């Protein structure tokens with residue numbers, strides 16, 4: 392029996408005139424995500440995308456992949472059947488045999504977008520219900536709370552038969568909202584922040600600040616692993632690894648220790664913005680959450696934002712750490728994040744950071760060195776790494 396994936400758009404359905412653009416982006420993302428599993432043909436009608444394998448493919452793996460693509464509310468594996476009612480009936484009994492045998496109650500739902508089909512939707516439901524009761528005499532009909540819903544959709548080319556739907560990843564197709572630059576550390580928060588903004592349709596590029604020899608090659612590898620996990624959802628991510636040692640040493644030698652971190656974060660933002668612009672990204676993304684650490688107090692964020700000329704998205708801003716951890720487990724970044732490699736921030740953490748730095752004090756302290764040439768050099772010397780999805 393020919394099998395396909397029937398994919399229902401998420402918020403896309405609401406987007407009116409833009410719908411086609413969104414659908415095109417979603418199909419492009421699906422095609423990319425499934426490309427190494429085999430060839431698929433994609434067709435769209437009435438907010439449903441049909442992905443039809445054109446050769447033998449691992450559909451279990453395809454289901455796993457599709458469940459990670461943003462812009463999808465729900466989807467299902469379905470049998471594609473010739474639009475002959477007897478064949479459709481036979482397909483319901485055969486294709487859903489496992490689900491129906493294990494159930495006590497069922498109902499049939501029918502949708503007919505091909506109005507030329509001789510039976511109406513209520514007729515299809517009635518006939519198919521009777522047929523299935525004959526084939527599976529142990530079953531009862533329950534229209535309110537059935538164990539199994541048998542779906543029959545009569546569309547242009549085929550009739551599709553499927554059982555329960557699989558929940559999609561939700562959100563908007565990656566790329567439909569533009570592009571943003573994620574500041575990624577090796578910690579728990581920033582990969583989750585990247586995932587959350589990709590879910591809102593942003594394509595990601597990323598910046599990581601490394602301070603060799605204080606930070607190791609393994610710390611950078613850890614960032615690659617984290618991003619390839621995020622790329623399962625966001626698609627490929629171009630990563631820029633920025634040499635940050637000179638800047639950090641300069642700060643350490645010239646500025647008061649209690650505001651090291653704030654100045655360091657201002658330098659990070661300056662460099663990240665240059666790279667973001669170069670990459671065509673319109674915003675920065677960080678994993679900050681109010682009050683989590685000294686550099687994430689309101690006062691510190693005011694000082695950080697003062698150097699930012701583009702919006703800074705902080706999707707975790709109001710979340711508790713345990714909520715962030717739950718998400719990081721869901722996207723499989725947690726176990727990588729907790730690997731104990733030094734990050735450039737931890738290496739230079741002051742013993743007593745100032746939790747209420749004032750902007751005047753920070754700007755004055757920064758005046759001790761000429762930051763502009765260092766920022767430009769760091770952005771210029773960043774190394775590019777192309778990060779692909781972990782699976783495929």
Ligand code: ATP
Pocket residue numbers: 573574575576577578579580581582598599600601659676677678679683684686687734735736
């Ligand atoms: P995370 O778990 O994401 O490391 P954190 O709670 O440890 O966050 P900080 O170390 O203060 O918090 O970092 C705050 C944010 O700054 C991070 O979420 C990240 O966006 C950015 N950041 C921190 N260190 C780096 C780095 N080495 N390279 C790039 N961005 C960084």
Ligand code: MG
Pocket residue numbers: 576577578734736
């Ligand atoms: Mg950190």
